[in-house]
Amino acid sequence: MIYPIVMYGDPVLRQRAKDIEQGTDLKQLIEDMYETMHGASGIGLAAPQIGKAIRLFIVDGTVLEDEPTLADFKKAFINPLIVEESGEAWEYEEGCLSIPNIREKVARKAKLKIRYFDEQWNPREEEFDGLKARIIQHEYDHIEGKLFVDYLPGLKKRLLKGKLADISKGKVDTDYRIIAPLKK
Numbered sequence: 001m002i003y004p005i006v007m008y009g010d011p012v013l014r015q016r017a018k019d020i021e022q023g024t025d026l027k028q029l030i031e032d033m034y035e036t037m038h039g040a041s042g043i044g045l046a047a048p049q050i051g052k053a054i055r056l057f058i059v060d061g062t063v064l065e066d067e068p069t070l071a072d073f074k075k076a077f078i079n080p081l082i083v084e085e086s087g088e089a090w091e092y093e094e095g096c097l098s099i100p101n102i103r104e105k106v107a108r109k110a111k112l113k114i115r116y117f118d119e120q121w122n123p124r125e126e127e128f129d130g131l132k133a134r135i136i137q138h139e140y141d142h143i144e145g146k147l148f149v150d151y152l153p154g155l156k157k158r159l160l161k162g163k164l165a166d167i168s169k170g171k172v173d174t175d176y177r178i179i180a181p182l183k184k
Contacts, residue, residue: 001032002039003050004177008099008147009168011181012048017055017143019079023121024054030076030119033058042097042178044135046142049098051179054078057139061131075133080116082140083125085109092134094148098173102163106151108137 006012020026029052037045040052046057057077061070087110095103111129112137118124128136138148148166149157166172170180 001035003032003036003175004179005040005097005174006049006051007034007167007170007180008149008164009181010051010098010179012051012053013098013142013147014145015048015053016145017046017048017053020054020056020077022117026078026119027075029056030058033076034060036176037097039061040097040165040174043072044139045097046139048142055143057143059132059135059139061135067131069175070131073135076119077136077139078117078119078121080114080136080140082112082114082137084113085111085137087111087129092131094138096135098136098142099147099149099164099167100172100178101147102154102160102167104148104156104160106148108134112136114123114140120132135154166183 028042033045038042043061044059047054057071059075061073065072089107089109091105091107093103094106112133113127115125169178170183
């Protein structure tokens with residue numbers, strides 16, 4: 001099942017998501033999230049982006065054929081906790097399915113260590129760097145109620161204010177279904 005993507009301005013994108021009870025069957029939801037993400041040409045999707053305020057996100061960098069470091073990077077993160085971020089911060093242009101057609105440079109730390117459960121509820125602790133770390137940090141922000149535009153300087157945010165308002169009203173072109181909080 002393909003879910004519509006929740007747009008900027010919806011309160012679910014600004015709340016800290018709740019932990020999922022251990023052992024909950026998430027198989028169908030995770031499958032649906034992959035289907036939704038692929039249908040929208042994304043490489044990451046957090047549960048709040050489909051209107052579910054739970055601590056779950058998925059990533060799939062395997063679709064980026066020009067990025068060999070992501071060739072095996074497809075996984076679900078359940079109840080994740082970033083334990084540590086380290087290394088030099090580096091800028092990279094980010095976008096978001098909940099903020100379509102806006103891309104901006106965001107500085108993030110180069111490495112992270114994360115604790116989470118996989119799809120079978122096995123506990124994991126792994127370290128990631130480079131683009132893998134960045135994708136995880138972006139999606140992790142979603143379950144913490146943060147968006148990539150929160151990292152932008154004040155002037156840049158003010159310049160984007162009109163576009164963001166239009167997105168929240170559904171005045172945006174996407175090739176996927178959306179839920180706009182202020183659409184009349």
